[in-house]
Amino acid sequence: xxxxxAEDQAxxxxxxxxxxxxxxxxxxxxxxxxxxxxxxxxxxxxDLAVVDVRMPPTHTDEGIRAARxxxxxxxxxxxxxxxxxxxxxxxxGLVSQGGFGYFLxxxxxxxxxxxxxxxxxxxxxSALDPRVVASLVGGQAAGGLSELSEREREVLSLxxxxxxxxxxxxxxxxxxxxxxxxxxxxxxxxxxxxxxxAHRRVLAVLAYLRAADAR
Amino acid sequence: MLDRFRGSPTGFSASAVVLTLREEDDRRVSLRRxxxxxxxxxxxxxxxxxxxxxxxxxxxxxxxxxxxxxxVVVSMxxxxxxxxxxxxxxxxxxxxxxxxxxxxxxVAVVANYALYGLVEEPGSLxxxxxxxxxxxxxxxLLFAPLVAIAFVFPDGRLPSPRWRPMARIAVxxxxxxxxxxxxxxxxxxxxxxxADFPLAQLPAAVFFPIFTVAxxxxxxxxxxxxxxLRARLRQATGIERQQVKLVVLSGALIPFAIxxxxxxxxxTGNADTAAGLTLMLAVTAIPLAIGVxxxxxxxxxxxxxxxxxxxxxxxxVLLAATYAAVSLLLGVALGGGSTVATAAATxxxxxxxxxxRARVQRLVDRRFNRARYEGLRRVDSHLxxxxxxxxxxxxxxxxxxxxxxxPSLELLYxxxxxxxxxxxxxxxxxxxxxxxxDLTPVMxxxxxxxxxxxxxxxxxxPDVTESVINAAGLAIxxxxxxxxxxxxxxxxxxxxxxxxxxxxxxxxxxERDLHDGAQQRLxxxxxxxxxxxxxxxxADNGNDVVATLxxxxxxxFKAIEELRELARGVRPACLDDGLGPALRELATRSPLRTEVxxxxxxxxxxxxxxxxxxxxxxxxxxxxHARASRVLVSAERADDRLVLRVxxxxxxxxxxxxxxxxxxxxxxxxxxxxxxxxxxxxxxxxKVTAELPxxx
Numbered sequence: 001x002x003x004x005x006a007e008d009q010a011x012x013x014x015x016x017x018x019x020x021x022x023x024x025x026x027x028x029x030x031x032x033x034x035x036x037x038x039x040x041x042x043x044x045x046x047d048l049a050v051v052d053v054r055m056p057p058t059h060t061d062e063g064i065r066a067a068r069x070x071x072x073x074x075x076x077x078x079x080x081x082x083x084x085x086x087x088x089x090x091x092x093g094l095v096s097q098g099g100f101g102y103f104l105x106x107x108x109x110x111x112x113x114x115x116x117x118x119x120x121x122x123x124x125x126s127a128l129d130p131r132v133v134a135s136l137v138g139g140q141a142a143g144g145l146s147e148l149s150e151r152e153r154e155v156l157s158l159x160x161x162x163x164x165x166x167x168x169x170x171x172x173x174x175x176x177x178x179x180x181x182x183x184x185x186x187x188x189x190x191x192x193x194x195x196x197x198a199h200r201r202v203l204a205v206l207a208y209l210r211a212a213d214a215r
Numbered sequence: 216m217l218d219r220f221r222g223s224p225t226g227f228s229a230s231a232v233v234l235t236l237r238e239e240d241d242r243r244v245s246l247r248r249x250x251x252x253x254x255x256x257x258x259x260x261x262x263x264x265x266x267x268x269x270x271x272x273x274x275x276x277x278x279x280x281x282x283x284x285x286x287v288v289v290s291m292x293x294x295x296x297x298x299x300x301x302x303x304x305x306x307x308x309x310x311x312x313x314x315x316x317x318x319x320x321x322v323a324v325v326a327n328y329a330l331y332g333l334v335e336e337p338g339s340l341x342x343x344x345x346x347x348x349x350x351x352x353x354x355x356l357l358f359a360p361l362v363a364i365a366f367v368f369p370d371g372r373l374p375s376p377r378w379r380p381m382a383r384i385a386v387x388x389x390x391x392x393x394x395x396x397x398x399x400x401x402x403x404x405x406x407x408x409x410a411d412f413p414l415a416q417l418p419a420a421v422f423f424p425i426f427t428v429a430x431x432x433x434x435x436x437x438x439x440x441x442x443x444l445r446a447r448l449r450q451a452t453g454i455e456r457q458q459v460k461l462v463v464l465s466g467a468l469i470p471f472a473i474x475x476x477x478x479x480x481x482x483t484g485n486a487d488t489a490a491g492l493t494l495m496l497a498v499t500a501i502p503l504a505i506g507v508x509x510x511x512x513x514x515x516x517x518x519x520x521x522x523x524x525x526x527x528x529x530x531x532v533l534l535a536a537t538y539a540a541v542s543l544l545l546g547v548a549l550g551g552g553s554t555v556a557t558a559a560a561t562x563x564x565x566x567x568x569x570x571x572r573a574r575v576q577r578l579v580d581r582r583f584n585r586a587r588y589e590g591l592r593r594v595d596s597h598l599x600x601x602x603x604x605x606x607x608x609x610x611x612x613x614x615x616x617x618x619x620x621x622p623s624l625e626l627l628y629x630x631x632x633x634x635x636x637x638x639x640x641x642x643x644x645x646x647x648x649x650x651x652x653d654l655t656p657v658m659x660x661x662x663x664x665x666x667x668x669x670x671x672x673x674x675x676x677p678d679v680t681e682s683v684i685n686a687a688g689l690a691i692x693x694x695x696x697x698x699x700x701x702x703x704x705x706x707x708x709x710x711x712x713x714x715x716x717x718x719x720x721x722x723x724x725x726e727r728d729l730h731d732g733a734q735q736r737l738x739x740x741x742x743x744x745x746x747x748x749x750x751x752x753x754a755d756n757g758n759d760v761v762a763t764l765x766x767x768x769x770x771x772f773k774a775i776e777e778l779r780e781l782a783r784g785v786r787p788a789c790l791d792d793g794l795g796p797a798l799r800e801l802a803t804r805s806p807l808r809t810e811v812x813x814x815x816x817x818x819x820x821x822x823x824x825x826x827x828x829x830x831x832x833x834x835x836x837x838x839x840h841a842r843a844s845r846v847l848v849s850a851e852r853a854d855d856r857l858v859l860r861v862x863x864x865x866x867x868x869x870x871x872x873x874x875x876x877x878x879x880x881x882x883x884x885x886x887x888x889x890x891x892x893x894x895x896x897x898x899x900x901x902k903v904t905a906e907l908p909x910x911x
Contacts (some may be wrong), residue, residue, distance in 0.1 A: 009731075009735050009739070011735075011736065011739040012735050012738055012739045012742070015738070015739045015741075015742030015743060015745075015746070016742065018742065018746045019742055019745060019746065022745075022746060022749040022750075023749075054730075054731065059727070059731070060791065084730040084731065084734055084735070084779075084788070085730060085779060085782070085783070085788040085789070086789070086800065105734070105735070105738050105775075106734070106737075106738055106741070106771075106772055106775040106776070108738065108741075108742065109738065109741040109742065109745060109768050109771065109772055111745050111749075134803070
């Protein structure tokens with residue numbers, strides 16, 4: 001996997017570079033602001049761009065805007081946004097488009113999970129930090145979500161994170177068949193269409209959550 | 216003398232007097248400096264000659280006082296004329312007064328010369344018959360300069376160009392009357408009829424028509440002079456009006472003298488003493504008044520002077536009448552010469568003085584100073600309203616505007632210890648930007664209270680303006696104290712709001728530092744450990760070490776989590792996205808069912824932060840104390856305020872001490888100009904409402 005990293009803090013930038021390199025991936029370029037990121041993506045067309053949200057000059061949402069630009073200008077490049085804190089407004093919209101990941105920064109210390117998510121995003125899938133999902137799901141005490149059972153809500157969260165049925169079954173230590181029936185139940189209760197691919201499911205779930213969020 | 220006015224186009228201009236002496240400009244300047252001295256010396260010499268001749272003449276026909284009156288009139292006119300000519304040389308009035316003194320002295324010399332040479336010691340002096348003829352013809356000279364002054368007072372110009380023909384007629388008629396009499400038919404007047412007529416004479420048929428017409432025109436000119444002054448008085452404003460008024464007042468002494476003389480002659484059969492004295496007073500007062508007016512020396516005291524004179528004259532008459540009445544009545548009752556009567560009369564007068572003085576003052580004000588009377592009455596009623604609580608001290612400015620009839624009037628209060636004036640609301644007002652308005656400072660004793668900005672027209676009546684403002688002194692002082700308190704309070708409120716805002720900014724900085732500094736560093740450390748682990752894993756030795764490193768990364772993970780919570784407490788980062796997202800994020804972390812209905816509008820950072828912390832604190836209370844199952848959080852705009860409500864369905868009955876966390880937040884909300892209220896009846900849940908100003 002060819003990776004471009006945009007992170008303004010040198011120590012962290014090098015840490016991320018080593019993390020990918022230790023796992024056998026190629027870091028083609030590591031830059032420290034959004035403009036260089038755009039240039040690097042245009043030049044190298046990597047599989048994945050890892051982007052910090054806060055970068056110079058204003059340290060607010062440079063990363064989000066750069067991510068959006070990459071989405072439009074280079075739709076084949078997966079974008080993985082790293083943030084210091086949970087922010088739902090900017091990031092979630094991008095997740096539902098696929099080829100997009102959104103993690104809180106400390107999540108990268110869970111190296112295995114992070115690399116797996118990164119690869120999923122590079123292939124065009126989705127990855128959403130469980131804590132972001134939790135805040136989306138938890139925020140909707142009202143509406144259809146309240147009809148879900150505890151287990152179903154758990155499954156919904158993992159669906160939103162971008163996991164396949166197989167991965168969900170592994171994570172919850174259940175059979176894939178059980179997971180399938182939970183998924184069907186969730187989609188039915190939320191009146192969502194049943195779909196084959198994990199990504200389309202994420203889409204549907206997130207669309208639902210966002211619609212609920214907007215109410 | 217009158218010839219001098221012919222050369223000038225206006226008839227009377229400043230340079231006219233020196234025109235005959237001028238050759239070059241610089242010489243003119245020095246001549247102008249020397250001329251007053253020359254005129255004074257000439258007048259004094261003529262005066263000495265006239266007085267000497269008068270003293271030598273036993274057959275003097277004049278009353279005794281006239282011997283003194285002449286020199287007094289001449290020296291008064293000359294002295295004032297000298298002061299004006301040297302200090303206000305550009306104004307012809309000084310020169311006209313000098314001319315007046317000179318011509319009066321000259322006429323006196325001629326008269327006395329003729330008297331001595333023809334009557335006292337006949338044949339002792341040459342050309343005495345010429346002098347006698349001139350004396351009988353010279354009376355126009357006695358008032359010519361005064362008429363000229365009446366025409367051009369006080370600025371040296373005619374009231375308007377329309378007066379020019381009238382001025383020419385005056386000059387011509389006075390000259391003709393003087394000249395034509397020198398060649399009149401008939402004999403010299405008594406007592407000079409002892410001498411022959413010294414010049415050729417006109418036939419009566421020629422003389423009388425000319426003389427009659429010129430005399431009528433001359434009399435008309437005298438009236439015209441009076442009319443010119445009246446016209447001035449009517450059209451003049453401000454200082455000029457004051458000037459004219461002063462001279463007209465002094466001129467009014469002349470009719471007064473006539474009445475006095477008439478009264479005296481009715482009583483004693485002789486008008487000499489009273490008429491003489493008042494006339495002396497008049498002729499002394501007129502030049503003095505002219506001098507004061509032209510020098511503009513304390514012009515405004517005039518009104519006060521007249522006012523006081525009227526008050527005390529009336530008061531004297533009334534008190535004298537009281538004294539006379541009381542002592543007469545008691546004298547009749549107790550017998551003449553009773554000391555009791557005298558004492559009682561004195562007591563009555565003493566008792567009457569105070570009230571009577573105030574009464575008379577009011578009466579005089581009402582009759583002669585309407586503006587002051589009305590203004591003071593308005594202020595008095597305002598003071599009474601203040602005492603009764605019907606008016607506020609802040610209304611004093613409006614009351615003054617009404618009392619002084621100046622809608623543009625503004626009362627400003629002085630802030631001690633600063634260089635500022637403030638208005639009644641405590642707002643600082645710059646005095647420099649007030650353009651054409653005049654400023655009258657307001658003092659109370661030594662204490663500076665403020666200033667009144669007003670129409671410049673009011674400055675022309677400082678007696679009215681100042682007494683009305685002074686009368687309002689107490690109200691102004693109260694207003695000033697209140698304005699000062701208001702101003703200080705506003706300052707404190709502003710600084711409190713600034714401190715709170717700075718506090719929120721500091722929180723934001725702290726939150727940034729935690730996220731971008733400490734947290735990032737911990738993540739880097741974690742990554743470094745992961746790197747070491749991967750290397751160790753590659754070397755495939757010491758599972759023990761790998762496990763330790765795993766535990767260390769877990770610790771790092773927890774540290775980051777704690778830091779994130781800490782940063783959220785300091786200031787939730789989602790406030791960057793607005794109040795709505797921040798409140799929703801807050802709701803997701805609440806263990807209660809929490810619904811959020813928030814506007815998507817953005818407000819000032821400190822307002823959003825304060826609202827967020829109120830919601831956070833109220834939610835915490837609902838969780839801890841209310842035993843609630845549901846909470847509704849709403850944030851919406853109501854006009855210029857952001858209204859935040861947190862309503863739970865708990866047990867209610869919250870008391871202040873329980874909500875001490877909320878008390879701290881309330882202070883911060885108040886500092887921003889908002890308020891927090893808690894409604895918590897037992898069994899009816901708790902409703903926390905915060906209102907914050909957010910502009911329009």
